[in-house]
Amino acid sequence: MTTSALRKPAPRPPLLEVSGLSKSYGTQIGCRDISFAIRPGEVLGIVGESGSGKSTLLACLSGRLQPDTGSITYDMQGRGPVDILTLSEPERRRLARTDWGIVHQNPRDGLRLDVSAGGNIGERPMAIGARHYGDIRSEAQDWLKKVEIDLSRTDDKPRTFSGGMQQRLQIARNLVTRPRLVFMDEPTGGLDVSVQARLLDLLRGLVRELGIAAIIVTHDLAVVRLLADRLMVMQRGRVIEEGLTDQVLDDPHHPYTQLLVSSVLQV
Amino acid sequence: MAYVAVKGGEQAILNTHKLISETRRGNPDLAELSLAQISEQFGLAVDRVMTEGSVYDRELAALALKQAQGDAIEAIFLLRAYRTTLPRVAVSEPIDTSKMAIRRRISATFKDIPGGQVLGPTYDYTHRLLDFALAAEGLERPQAELAAEPLDETVPRVIDLLNSEGLIEEEIDENDGEVFDLTREPTTFPARRDQRLQNLARGDEGFVLGLAYSTTRGYGGAHPFVGELRLGEVAVEIVPEELGFPITIADVTVTECQMINQFRGSADKPPQFTRGYGLTFGHNERKAMAMSLVDRAMRARELGEDVRYPAQDAEFVLSHTDNVEGNGFVTHFKLPHYVDFQAELQLVRQLRAEHEERRRKATGSEQAKEAAE
Amino acid sequence: MSPTAALVHKDDGYNFAYLDEQTKRMIRRSLLKALSIPGYQVPFGGREMPLAYGWGTGGIQVTASVIGPDDVLKVIDQGADDTTNAVSIRRFFQTVCDVAVTESTAEATVVQTRHRVPETPLKEGQVLVYQVPQPEPLKKIEPRETETRKMHAYAEYGAMQVTLYEDVAHFGRIAKTYDYPAVINGRHLMSPSPIPKFDNPKMEMNPAIQLFGAGREKRIYAVPPYTSVRSLDFDDHPFEVQTWKGSCALCGSTTSYLDEVITDDRGSRMFVCSDTDFCNTRQAEAAAAKAAVDKVSGEEA
Ligand SMILES: Nc1ncnc2c1ncn2[C@@H]1O[C@H](COP(=O)(O)OP(=O)(O)OP(=O)(O)O)[C@@H](O)[C@H]1O
Ligand SMILES: [Mg+2]
Ligand SMILES: [Zn+2]
Numbered sequence: 001m002t003t004s005a006l007r008k009p010a011p012r013p014p015l016l017e018v019s020g021l022s023k024s025y026g027t028q029i030g031c032r033d034i035s036f037a038i039r040p041g042e043v044l045g046i047v048g049e050s051g052s053g054k055s056t057l058l059a060c061l062s063g064r065l066q067p068d069t070g071s072i073t074y075d076m077q078g079r080g081p082v083d084i085l086t087l088s089e090p091e092r093r094r095l096a097r098t099d100w101g102i103v104h105q106n107p108r109d110g111l112r113l114d115v116s117a118g119g120n121i122g123e124r125p126m127a128i129g130a131r132h133y134g135d136i137r138s139e140a141q142d143w144l145k146k147v148e149i150d151l152s153r154t155d156d157k158p159r160t161f162s163g164g165m166q167q168r169l170q171i172a173r174n175l176v177t178r179p180r181l182v183f184m185d186e187p188t189g190g191l192d193v194s195v196q197a198r199l200l201d202l203l204r205g206l207v208r209e210l211g212i213a214a215i216i217v218t219h220d221l222a223v224v225r226l227l228a229d230r231l232m233v234m235q236r237g238r239v240i241e242e243g244l245t246d247q248v249l250d251d252p253h254h255p256y257t258q259l260l261v262s263s264v265l266q267v
Numbered sequence: 268m269a270y271v272a273v274k275g276g277e278q279a280i281l282n283t284h285k286l287i288s289e290t291r292r293g294n295p296d297l298a299e300l301s302l303a304q305i306s307e308q309f310g311l312a313v314d315r316v317m318t319e320g321s322v323y324d325r326e327l328a329a330l331a332l333k334q335a336q337g338d339a340i341e342a343i344f345l346l347r348a349y350r351t352t353l354p355r356v357a358v359s360e361p362i363d364t365s366k367m368a369i370r371r372r373i374s375a376t377f378k379d380i381p382g383g384q385v386l387g388p389t390y391d392y393t394h395r396l397l398d399f400a401l402a403a404e405g406l407e408r409p410q411a412e413l414a415a416e417p418l419d420e421t422v423p424r425v426i427d428l429l430n431s432e433g434l435i436e437e438e439i440d441e442n443d444g445e446v447f448d449l450t451r452e453p454t455t456f457p458a459r460r461d462q463r464l465q466n467l468a469r470g471d472e473g474f475v476l477g478l479a480y481s482t483t484r485g486y487g488g489a490h491p492f493v494g495e496l497r498l499g500e501v502a503v504e505i506v507p508e509e510l511g512f513p514i515t516i517a518d519v520t521v522t523e524c525q526m527i528n529q530f531r532g533s534a535d536k537p538p539q540f541t542r543g544y545g546l547t548f549g550h551n552e553r554k555a556m557a558m559s560l561v562d563r564a565m566r567a568r569e570l571g572e573d574v575r576y577p578a579q580d581a582e583f584v585l586s587h588t589d590n591v592e593g594n595g596f597v598t599h600f601k602l603p604h605y606v607d608f609q610a611e612l613q614l615v616r617q618l619r620a621e622h623e624e625r626r627r628k629a630t631g632s633e634q635a636k637e638a639a640e
Numbered sequence: 641m642s643p644t645a646a647l648v649h650k651d652d653g654y655n656f657a658y659l660d661e662q663t664k665r666m667i668r669r670s671l672l673k674a675l676s677i678p679g680y681q682v683p684f685g686g687r688e689m690p691l692a693y694g695w696g697t698g699g700i701q702v703t704a705s706v707i708g709p710d711d712v713l714k715v716i717d718q719g720a721d722d723t724t725n726a727v728s729i730r731r732f733f734q735t736v737c738d739v740a741v742t743e744s745t746a747e748a749t750v751v752q753t754r755h756r757v758p759e760t761p762l763k764e765g766q767v768l769v770y771q772v773p774q775p776e777p778l779k780k781i782e783p784r785e786t787e788t789r790k791m792h793a794y795a796e797y798g799a800m801q802v803t804l805y806e807d808v809a810h811f812g813r814i815a816k817t818y819d820y821p822a823v824i825n826g827r828h829l830m831s832p833s834p835i836p837k838f839d840n841p842k843m844e845m846n847p848a849i850q851l852f853g854a855g856r857e858k859r860i861y862a863v864p865p866y867t868s869v870r871s872l873d874f875d876d877h878p879f880e881v882q883t884w885k886g887s888c889a890l891c892g893s894t895t896s897y898l899d900e901v902i903t904d905d906r907g908s909r910m911f912v913c914s915d916t917d918f919c920n921t922r923q924a925e926a927a928a929a930k931a932a933v934d935k936v937s938g939e940e941a
Pocket of ligand 3: 890892913918
């Protein structure tokens with residue numbers, strides 16, 4: 001019996017439900033006919049070869065790219081399920097900076113490099129009305145502790161941080177407002193293996209502790225094994241296999257998934 | 268201590284007016300320049316002032332240059348301010364440069380072109396050696412010989428020849444005939460091409476040149492060919508409502524540059540050459556060419572190219588081309604800022620005092636610790 | 641007649657207040673819109689003026705559009721009527737519209753200003769026209785207008801608050817001393833122009849009409865009479881204005897904004913009111929009161 005099966009959340013209404021989502025760039029297919037749902041607190045991994053459409057899908061989901069067809073229904077707080085593609089731009093922007101988090105593959109895209117670490121974390125609370133400097137600062141420092149950044153670095157700018165520290169700061173900056181859903185594109189990409197392991201540990205702890213749902217794009221199977229409850233495998237823009245992470249990894253059906261799993265095991 | 272606030276600013280200012288007028292005149296024993304002399308002998312300076320001042324009037328431009336002691340930017344400023352007071356009588360029809368009375372016309376893309384290459388007046392083929400003979404006045408000048416045959420009345424534009432083969436993109440009117448007017452409406456972003464071209468036409472020659480230059484040095488990936496550069500006179504026509512047909516109100520000299528650029532093509536579009544356009548009043552090839560390069564660079568976004576460099580960034584370019592704006596703003600720092608400086612001074616003093624206080628406390632407590640040990 | 645004579649415009653060859661009536665109407669429409677949406681920057685078709693950009697072109701266009709023959713104009717720069725820029729602008733209006741001018745804040749119907757709000761409280765019916773070099777308070781955080789427009793439209797001002805956070809983190813206090821951003825009518829973030837933060841509270845609930853003109857950037861905005869103006873701050877680092885230990889060396893005022901004057905090359909300095917009309921009026925009143933006292937005591941003797 002796998003541990004994921006034990007952890008399987010009780011059936012609750014989905015937090016995010018995607019149906020028939022497609023996006024192409026001219027004649028180039030980005031992703032095609034994607035449907036899935038994710039429940040509160042659930043972690044979904046998306047794997048697939050380079051160019052299979054993972055980043056495209058994530059960008060569509062997080063409102064940074066307009067899909068060609070399909071719907072994305074999100075269970076908004078106090079409002080119930082809403083197709084986010086029909087939301088106005090301000091509503092979508094507000095959602096993105098309160099109820100969602102986006103952790104970019106390159107921390108430079110997700111941080112203000114000329115603002116101190118404390119200011120980076122404080123931005124979201126201030127954007128939604130926090131006006132007490134002392135509170136904002138102590139909350140920022142709580143989060144620095146959580147992501148294991150020394151408090152003596154609170155007033156330093158992220159450009160003086162290492163890659164792993166920047167990535168952890170980005171995570172803190174996103175999680176401070178306790179979003180219900182976090183999108184991560186290759187959160188451990190470009191990091192040293194030992195740093196990756198620490199970061200994964202940290203992420204797993206935070207996601208479980210706060211009950212955050214997350215969609216994590218990666219091509220690192222170790223990442224999904226550790227973090228994801230469920231797994232989607234993509235190839236050429238389509239989802240070719242999906243299921244509980246351990247099931248998919250231990251008993252892959254699709255030849256591409258088999259190749260993927262075996263190629264990793266060889267390493 | 269007796270302090271009396273400085274008064275009499277007004278008198279001092281009036282005196283500066285008198286002084287600048289004296290300085291402008293220089294040595295009164297020398298003959299004074301006439302506007303006709305400026306307009307005739309500093310023709311290219313006059314052309315630049317008309318272009319960037321956006322008033323086609325040689326006499327006014329000459330006056331502006333005289334009043335500004337030859338400072339082009341100051342002269343442009345004078346002309347622009349004067350322009351504000353002019354009523355708008357009519358809006359002209361688009362000028363037709365294929366009907367230009369050509370004085371110069373060259374193409375870098377084909378050796379032989381219908382209508383021929385016409386070299387015309389240019390410094391291009393001169394050696395840039397100071398001509399000391401010019402220092403002497405009343406010199407005999409050589410007469411150019413007249414061609415046996417006049418040029419054709421209509422000389423087709425080289426770029427239109429490519430057009431017939433579909434090798435170059437067609438010019439499209441994206442505004443349904445409604446043309447933006449930079450002198451009446453504020454710039455908005457994203458800016459359409461009419462707005463961009465108007466801005467570049469009035470833009471500072473040096474700045475536009477520098478931007479154009481940057482696109483050819485890797486900061487913009489330009490691969491330009493001068494499709495055609497032509498100089499000459501075109502008719503300006505208006506259609507009075509009561510007449511319903513066009514009448515010519517003036518002939519103006521313009522320089523036009525059609526720049527051809529490469530484009531790789533995309534999924535939907537076969538490879539095709541793209542255009543950049545430049546136009547100035549009078550004779551100014553440098554400006555027309557630079558303008559056409561920057562025009563093309565700013566089309567990056569609509570052509571699906573990456574926008575990575577300053578010249579491709581319309582918001583950056585359009586906000587900084589205007590030398591009347593730039594000159595005014597940069598020099599405004601000469602104005603008194605006593606009040607703001609006082610505010611900053613006070614803050615810095617306070618911060619320094621607090622810093623000193625913290626340091627004293629820190630060393631104080633350290634000493635106390637040492638003493639205890 | 642020489643050929644150039646025809647070109648020389650006599651001063652009275654210009655329309656009243658330089659701009660033609662159509663342009664003034666266009667600007668007035670923008671002003672009305674600005675008054676209807678307090679603090680919102682209205683783009684307008686700014687014209688080129690015979691004054692350099694950055695030297696008050698926005699202010700003079702606004703003044704030219706609201707001024708009438710019966711108005712009384714006061715122009716100040718740094719609080720003073722006799723600074724070069726103030727003199728030059730006042731002369732411009734005397735030339736092109738021949739209105740009455742004054743140095744008295746109380747007598748003026750239109751006051752054009754650069755960098756100060758007069759110390760003498762304004763009244764209903766008066767118009768205060770600010771010269772604005774950079775109307776966009778978010779510019780330093782986000783240089784792109786396409787983005788700042790959205791930030792205003794959606795009231796996304798968190799990033800602005802971050803700059804205050806950074807100040808407190810680094811200096812222990814908010815380190816903005818002038819052009820201190822404020823939220824107008826609880827909605828739009830606005831640059832008050834480079835007035836010292838000392839003057840921000842004077843904007844709040846002011847009975848006068850406050851108009852702002854940015855010529856180079858071609859924006860107009862406004863604070864209508866009796867409108868809330870909240871300077872950004874933190875609950876535990878509240879907004880505060882500059883204070884001075886001493887008083888004005890000329891009139892003894894303890895409530896006005898003081899300029900520092902260096903009086904010799906050994907660094908001696910004194911502080912005097914930046915608002916010259918305010919200071920002069922107080923000095924004259926004090927002198928008159930003293931004369932009256934002297935006269936009374938002289939009679940008694
Ligand atoms: N801006 C774009 N313009 C055109 N095609 C694009 C664009 N972005 C992505 N594509 C194409 O869409 C397909 C999916 O790309 P996507 O970036 O989503 O892949 P990915 O799965 O994230 O790959 P990787 O693992 O390498 O990050 C690819 O064929 C890619 O070339
Ligand atoms: Mg990707
Ligand atoms: Zn005083």
